Amino acid sequence: MxxxxxxxxxxxxxxxxxxxxxxxxxxxxxxxxxxxxxxxxxxxxxxxxxxxxxxxxxxxxxxxxxxxxxxxxxxxxxxxxxxxxxxxxxxxxxxxxxxxxxxxxxxxxxxxxxxxxxxxQLPNRSLPLLTPMSEVAGRMATQVGAFYLQKDHGGKGILMGGVTGVKPAKVTIIGGGVVGTNAAKMAVGLGAQVTILDVSTARLEYLDDIFKGRCQTLFSNAINIENSVAESDLVVGGVLITGHKAPTLVTKEMISSMQKGSVVVDVAVDQGGCIETCRPTSHTNPTYEVDGVIHYCVPNMPGVVxxxxxxxxxxxxxxxxxxxxxxxxxxxxxxxxxxxxxxxxxxxxxxxxxxxxxxxxxx
Ligand code: NAD
Incomplete structure (x- = not known):
């Protein structure tokens, strides 16, 4: 051939x-x-x-x-x-x-x-050809979030890990699959206060085990998402319902409830995004603002590494x-x-x- x-x-x-x-x-x-x-x-x-x-x-x-x-x-x-x-x-x-x-x-x-x-898709339902790129994009999501939280990049001016005597950034990750887990690994590594939401209790159990209390796990429903998003500096969208368009889980109202200069990274943008205000961007012009909240929605994040x-x-x-x-x-x-x-x-x-x-x- x-x-x-x-x-x-x-x-x-x-x-x-x-x-x-x-x-x-x-x-x-x-x-x-x-x-x-x-x-x-x-x-x-x-x-x-x-x-x-x-x-x-x-x-x-x-x-x-x-x-x-x-x-x-x-x-x-x-x-x-x-x-x-x-x-x-x-x-x-x-x-x-x-x-x-x-x-x-x-x-x-x-x-x-x-x-x-x-x-x-393998019989255990995993997606072997998505996994490595989700690892990359998940890890990048935190890196990119930390970058745009800086004042000189339009953010509110907060360091992910805080410092001694000063609070760290709050990070909410919606979807605790490969993207979410890798975003969490990096955020925890930087010292942020991390919450991961998922609809799978088995997945939440797994995350609870591997992070050994360094991440809060939360069942994903409209109220938990609303509360967690409102108090976050960085929100990462990483949900997937295999093959389908992503469900809208973070509404425009929830985005408006965030402090100005906060950041959202919707990694699920390639499946339409799980944040209502998400629209695809590109590496040459990766962000835009809605109600003062910076949106980063690049569908081919791994392309720059x-x-x-x-x-x-x-x-x-x-x-x-x-x-x-x-x-x-x-x-x-x-x-x-x-x-x-x-x-x-x-x-x-x-x-x-x-x-x-x-x-x-x-x-
Ligand atoms: P995954 O299947 O490993 O994880 C998805 C998770 O979402 C699962 O744990 C599932 O239980 C959870 N989920 C489903 N519905 C939910 C809900 N209502 N609330 C909370 N969680 C929910 O998928 P993945 O590999 O992590 O990929 C996630 C998304 O990221 C996909 O759309 C994928 O295509 C995308 N992706 C984008 C890029 C990029 O460059 N933008 C790169 C890689 C992957």
């Missing part, structure tokens, strides 16, 4: 869909890997490194899409790439289609075989890329139920139920 790796074009997206080690493995397995010129530069991987690993460097994105049987990338295709995709081409990448009705329509019309990293993220991502994507390349989509998903959950569009239909339901499309 010919596997194409285009250069990412989302703003400040420096990750790449395959490392040189991935190119070497797939080449050794008998496939041809074609990489768009300079696709890896943002992640510190040169064209020469890909060539040494057996890949071919191709000058244009158009050529990569035209030649490849499978496109392997990081973020969803953007409008400039829509016309480049072709019928029966396998598209293996993050898609987040519940928040992307236009792209979904294109994939359906073009009969692309679209496998979404974020919905591949590519030397960490590219390697963490491809550690987990390669296994399934290998299966798709060796067997084709049909046999690969028939063999592996986890991969089957990743198939979002096939043969002109949405075939992942939560996406079809959220977008009101035929399933």
């Amino acid at each position: 010919i596997i194409g790796v285009p250069k990412e074009i989302k703003i400040s997206e420096n990750r790449v869909g395959m490392t040189e080690a991935g190119a070497k493995q797939l080449t050794l397995e008998g496939h041809t890997v074609i990489v768009e010129k300079d696709a890896g530069v943002g992640s510190g991987i040169t064209n020469e490194q890909y060539e040494k690993a057996g890949a071919k460097i191709i000058d244009t994105k158009k050529e990569v899409y035209a030649k490849a049987d499978m496109i392997m990338k990081v973020k969803e295709p953007l409008p400039d790439e829509y016309e480049l995709m072709k019928e029966n081409q396998i598209l293996y990448t993050y898609l987040h289609l519940a928040a992307e009705p236009k792209l979904t329509k294109v994939l359906v019309e073009k009969k692309v075989k679209a496998v979404a990293y974020e919905t591949i 590519p030397r960490t993220s590219t390697y963490a991502l491809t550690n987990v994507t390669l296994k399934y890329a290998s299966m798709l390349a060796a067997m084709g989509v049909e046999d690969a998903v028939a063999k592996d139920a986890s991969l089957m959950k990743g198939l979002n569009v096939y043969g002109g239909y949405v075939c992942y139920e939560p996406v079809a339901r959220d977008l009101g499309m035929e399933y």
Whole structure:
């Protein structure tokens, strides 16, 4: 199979869909890997490194899409790439289609075989291809929150850990999954006072155990969220209902109840966000204010730490890329139920139920 790796074009997206080690493995397995010129530069991987690993460097994105049987990338295709995709081409990448009705329509019309990293799900319900990027984004959420809480960055001017004799910042994390846990690890590490809310009592028990009393756990309901948000300096949104658009849990009124110069980081923005006032931003213009509260809602947070993220991502994507390349989509998903959950569009239909339901499309 010919596997194409285009250069990412989302703003400040420096990750790449395959490392040189991935190119070497797939080449050794008998496939041809074609990489768009300079696709890896943002992640510190040169064209020469890909060539040494057996890949071919191709000058244009158009050529990569035209030649490849499978496109392997990081973020969803953007409008400039829509016309480049072709019928029966396998598209293996993050898609987040519940928040992307236009792209979904294109994939359906073009009969692309679209496998979404974020919905591949193991029998224990974990999402192995989302996990490493959620670790990165969760850890960044606290880092970014601390940055914008500084007065010189528009914040109220508070140090996360406080100092001796002075209170630390209060941090509320909504959703105690991978994003939430990693955001909490960093916030606790900085000495902040942290509350994590989740609807899963099993998850709250787990968090209580691992943080050994250094984090408050709270059941997620409207009243607990309202109270916790009102007194927080930093709110991190990290909820997920797999495949669905994120539920709105923090209302505009709750945002208005926060002190001016407070910060919200809605990591769940890629699924539509769990904060009512959330709208997607980009790394070049990452924040805006609502009622004096700074909002940071970048859907590709890991894109600016590519030397960490590219390697963490491809550690987990390669296994399934290998299966798709060796067997084709049909046999690969028939063999592996986890991969089957990743198939979002096939043969002109949405075939992942939560996406079809959220977008009101035929399933
Ligand atoms: P996860 O499945 O590990 O965790 C989600 C948690 O949300 C679960 O523990 C679940 O019980 C909880 N939850 C569901 N409904 C809730 C509610 N009403 N109140 C409180 N908690 C609730 O998911 P994750 O890997 O942590 O990802 C979270 C979100 O972050 C996803 O939308 C993911 O796509 C997104 N994400 C964004 C970026 C970015 O760059 N912006 C990067 C990685 C992940």
